[in-house]
Amino acid sequence: MLMKRSFALMALVLVGGCAGILNLPETHRPQSHTVQGGDTLYSIAWHYGLNYHVVAEWNGIEPPYRIYPGQRIFLYPGHASSAESGGVAKRGNESDDASKTETFPAPRGGKTGARPGSSASAPQWQWPAEGAVRRTFGQSGIAGKGIVIAGKLGEPVRAAAGGTVVYSGDALVGYGRLIIVKHNDRWLSAYAHNQRLLAHEGETVSAGDRIATMGRAPNGDPALYFEIRKDGAPVNPLHYLSDRR
Numbered sequence: 001m002l003m004k005r006s007f008a009l010m011a012l013v014l015v016g017g018c019a020g021i022l023n024l025p026e027t028h029r030p031q032s033h034t035v036q037g038g039d040t041l042y043s044i045a046w047h048y049g050l051n052y053h054v055v056a057e058w059n060g061i062e063p064p065y066r067i068y069p070g071q072r073i074f075l076y077p078g079h080a081s082s083a084e085s086g087g088v089a090k091r092g093n094e095s096d097d098a099s100k101t102e103t104f105p106a107p108r109g110g111k112t113g114a115r116p117g118s119s120a121s122a123p124q125w126q127w128p129a130e131g132a133v134r135r136t137f138g139q140s141g142i143a144g145k146g147i148v149i150a151g152k153l154g155e156p157v158r159a160a161a162g163g164t165v166v167y168s169g170d171a172l173v174g175y176g177r178l179i180i181v182k183h184n185d186r187w188l189s190a191y192a193h194n195q196r197l198l199a200h201e202g203e204t205v206s207a208g209d210r211i212a213t214m215g216r217a218p219n220g221d222p223a224l225y226f227e228i229r230k231d232g233a234p235v236n237p238l239h240y241l242s243d244r245r
Contacts, residue, residue, distance in 0.1 A: 033073045040201065041065040041073075042166040042180055046190065048075055051232035053185065122230075123161030123183045125240045126207050128191060129214060129224045130155065137236035145234040146190070146227035153195060153222040157212040159205045160189050160226070160241075168197050175225070179211050192225035193217050 033044050041061065045052035056065055058077050067073065131151035159181055166188075167180035175192040179199055182188050195215035199205055217223040228237045 030075060032075055035067050035069050035071040035073060036171065037069050038169050038171045039067065039069075040167050041067055042182065042188070043169075043172060044073055045232060046167070046180055046188070046229070047172055049232060049234070050075065054232070120184060120186045122240065123163070123187055124207065125160050125228070125237075125242070126158075127241055128158050128160045128189075128226050131223075133238070134221075134223060137234075137238060146192075146225055147237050148217060149224045149226060151214045151222050151224060153216065154213045155222075156210045157191050157194060157214055157224055159199075159207055159209045159211050160228075161187075162206045163187075163189075163204070165199045165201055165203045165205060165211070168199055168201050176215060177212070181205065181211070186231050188229045190225075190227040190229075192227075193223060 030048070033039075033048070035044070041056060042052050042065075044067075045055045052065070055073065055075065056062070058074055061067065127149075129149045129151050131149050133147050134150045135148035137145075137147055157179075161181070161183050163181040163183035165179060166182045167178065170177045172178055175190070177192075177194040177197050179191045179194065179197060180188055181190075191212055193215045194212035196213045197211075198213070199209070199211035205211055214222055214224055217225065226237055228235050228240060
């Protein structure tokens, strides 16, 4: 019985992902984050439920939001100083540092269209996968930060709106292989538990483009975990997606 409860708890943690951090009282959350290889400013802000603009401002980091492994990113105001954590901070010889990470590497095969503008209006959303919604926003088991869409293993996962891929990787615990798309200065979307990632950081995508293939949720069922965030805060995707066909 104890073992069953342990597995159940682990499943909740994995499905909720970093949402557990979002549910902690602010006084119990980490005060800073040390950049690891593969991190971007967007993925760090996403992990802690913060607006990437605000995190950049607190740390004196300017576009294109370049960060470096080992750099300390402060998560609350009043802690950062430009000398310690700002965008001017470097690790040794910047031009020779092969381990540096940045939010917008050179596009690899992405579309050549213009990058999204700075408009704050909500995008025109479309469904990222074809299946039925198995878990809804606020439902127990996913910490209320997104929805779970059922489907078939390997079927297309599509961009819910046009934008720029600002994260494509598997470094965020609980999300598996994850893609984050920036739609404009206020809106981001995320696609988790993918089997394969087809879009790379820096690529511009249009609504409906294939960006991944569907993988398995922590319970083993083929599914997509989908989030929309406005100004860093999760919102209910079903309020923005059209009614099912």
